[in-house]
Amino acid sequence: xxxxxxxxxxxxxxxxxxxxxxxxxxxxxxxxxxxxxxxxxxxxxxxxxxxxxxxxxxxxxxxxxxxxxxxxxxxxxxxxxxxxxxxxxxxxxxxxxxxxxxxxxxxxxxxxxxxxxxxxxxxxxxxxxxxxxxxxxxxxxxxxxxxxxxxxxxxxxxxxxxxxxxxxxxxxxxxxxxxxxxxxxxxxxxxxxxxxxxxxxxxxxxxxxxxxxxxxxxxxxxxxxxxxxxxxxxxxxxxxxxxxxxxxxxxxxxxxxxxxxxxxxxxxxxxxxxxxxxxxxxxxxxxxxxxxxxxxxxxxxxxxxxxxxxxxxxxxxxxxxxxxxxxxxxxxxxxxxxxxxxxxxxxxxxxxxxxxxxxxxxxxxxx
Numbered sequence: 353x354x355x356x357x358x359x360x361x362x363x364x365x366x367x368x369x370x371x372x373x374x375x376x377x378x379x380x381x382x383x384x385x386x387x388x389x390x391x392x393x394x395x396x397x398x399x400x401x402x403x404x405x406x407x408x409x410x411x412x413x414x415x416x417x418x419x420x421x422x423x424x425x426x427x428x429x430x431x432x433x434x435x436x437x438x439x440x441x442x443x444x445x446x447x448x449x450x451x452x453x454x455x456x457x458x459x460x461x462x463x464x465x466x467x468x469x470x471x472x473x474x475x476x477x478x479x480x481x482x483x484x485x486x487x488x489x490x491x492x493x494x495x496x497x498x499x500x501x502x503x504x505x506x507x508x509x510x511x512x513x514x515x516x517x518x519x520x521x522x523x524x525x526x527x528x529x530x531x532x533x534x535x536x537x538x539x540x541x542x543x544x545x546x547x548x549x550x551x552x553x554x555x556x557x558x559x560x561x562x563x564x565x566x567x568x569x570x571x572x573x574x575x576x577x578x579x580x581x582x583x584x585x586x587x588x589x590x591x592x593x594x595x596x597x598x599x600x601x602x603x604x605x606x607x608x609x610x611x612x613x614x615x616x617x618x619x620x621x622x623x624x625x626x627x628x629x630x631x632x633x634x635x636x637x638x639x640x641x642x643x644x645x646x647x648x649x650x651x652x653x654x655x656x657x658x659x660x661x662x663x664x665x666x667x668x669x670x671x672x673x674x675x676x677x678x679x680x681x682x683x684x685x686x687x688x689x690x691x692x693x694x695x696x697x698x699x700x701x702x703x704x705x706x707x708x709x710x711x712x713x714x715x716x717x718x719x
């Protein structure tokens with residue numbers, strides 16, 4: 353099936369949508385179609401493959417031998433957001449996991465990566481994680497990333513091809529073009545669970561999210577495994593939005609933590625338990641204390657753009673979320689002394705905001 357006929361079928365089945373960024377029209381898949389995963393983008397009928405979901409293993413000893421049939425490579429999992437970077441008709445574009453052009457990342461690409469590689473390899477798709485305190489999507493960020501934002505490459509793909517470059521080939525290209533990349537921890541066999549466990553304490557101490565494990569060979573099997581510190585960080589980041597998040601956001605993370613500690617008791621400590629308790633209580637307690645003055649629960653973001661027009665496009669992008677759900681409210685857009693445009697906005701959590709307003713004003717709750 354040609355991409356053109358696949359696109360027509362996907363649009364007819366409402367599995368794809370037309371989108372536009374600046375003067376660029378494209379189509380993104382909202383559901384898998386014809387072997388292409390959700391988030392795949394079509395630019396003039398050329399496919400930018402969607403990035404597939406990666407499953408978790410919750411027990412290394414059993415999980416590695418069940419999931420992997422060949423040697424695999426271990427790379428750090430970065431607490432950020434996933435982008436795919438391409439060159440199209442002279443423009444460098446960054447696509448989100450869902451297949452949208454990200455106005456923020458696209459604007460900041462010159463600050464994040466040397467795009468010369470896309471000039472010499474125009475069919476290349478660079479997959480990376482954007483992280484740092486200046487990102488506009490996530491409340492948390494890796495503790496050891498102090499720069500405003502960084503891009504770290506973790507995979508390479510090609511237009512119109514499913515699958516990834518093999519890890520050794522990818523690492524050679526990363527070195528050749530001096531690309532920023534996720535830290536690499538080596539090659540392992542499926543029976544080497546203990547060697548993987550030996551890496552975890554150092555990652556946990558640094559607050560690293562975890563590891564992504566990538567099998568060699570045609571299957572390209574992948575799995576991810578997280579650290580206790582990342583679980584606590586995730587819970588703390590969204591602790592004040594307790595009522596607006598799915599319950600599974602918290603319960604799944606608590607289950608992950610229990611299974612990690614069951615297998616690796618050396619990672620358990622009274623300090624970890626104390627930090628978990630604080631992560632569950634402190635954000636919501638602070639929100640309740642601030643509510644009489646703020647009348648809402650929200651998270652504050654500040655991000656910098658090279659061009660005002662992209663800041664305005666980003667505002668349009670985040671305004672697409674239904675207002676009855678978690679929504680964004682722009683506070684200001686001002687030019688800084690260095691010529692960058694600084695956008696400040698907040699994400700408001702309507703359900704917990706309303707509940708606190710009711711309870712703090714004397715409303716009843718029936719258990």
